[in-house]
Amino acid sequence: MSTDLLRYDRMVEAALRRVVRDALKEVQEHGLPGEHHFFISFRTQYPGVRMPEFLRAKYPDEITIVLQYQFYGLDVNDERVEVTLSFNGSHERLVVPMAAITTFADPSVNFALQFQPPDEEEGEDVVDEAAEEEEAAPEGEDDDTPKQGGTVVALDAFRKK
Template sequence: MATEYLRYDKMVENALRGVVREALCQAAERGLPGSHHFYLTFRTNDPGVQIPDYLRGQYPSEMTIVLQYQFYGLEVEDDKFGVTLSFNNAHERLIIPFAAITTFADPSVTFALQFQPLSSQEGPTSMEEIEEEVTEEAERQAAKAGGAKQADDGKMGQVVALDSFRKK
């Protein structure tokens, strides 16, 4: 039987994505103070990424956007954000799931986070899925402990094959 472990690495990744979410929420509500600006690198081919086809053609695997002076309509949801940026004097709407982000940086304060893309990892990808996995693991461990206790108390029955009692 394989030993199962709590996936703290995934929990930490998800918690740090919450930092990105909160920074974007504050920027959406109040704008970017002082010299703050964000560099966000994301995987363009991840599920849920919505960008114009010509941008996907230019950036088939990864793209970096800058939120500094000219960004519009920044909207942040639990699992993604949307923003309108200007590309060659044309405004384009981008929708980017947090799971697609590989790097977040605010150079004005020398802060950066680097992520493993959630969509390419096995296992849970949201905080709810992580909590569900942790709860299920705790229940499995409790059931194992309860079964072992019953066996130790001698209260569990023993299965005997009836063939051993039959005359041949």
């Protein structure tokens, strides 16, 4: 069996993360239209995540934030999302690498995406190459070894009927 397989799982993951980025860029440029609002979950320990320590202590693995009524300074690019949110009456700036996002949902239109956590052995090179440089792969690991199995993403559940 050849080790030169096309990594469709990585291609699909990257394409779906671009959907998240494009939706957030649209909101950055034009604001939230209608009843749209976003629930975004991300790994708090992922390299490059910047958030207040009191939040990291309360949510050591994952946190879900909501972009709906009160968010400020949304700044989106290919690598990360930055936003200021209010926690207990205090405005706090969050920086979230795109690769740290585990779930993106817009309940107003019954749309949700769930992402596979980055493979610790392979590193996350789909979206956030800077984070990969921070996480050196263990010596002796073969980063190009494909994983067995596959992922099927059914989009029918998210389509309006």
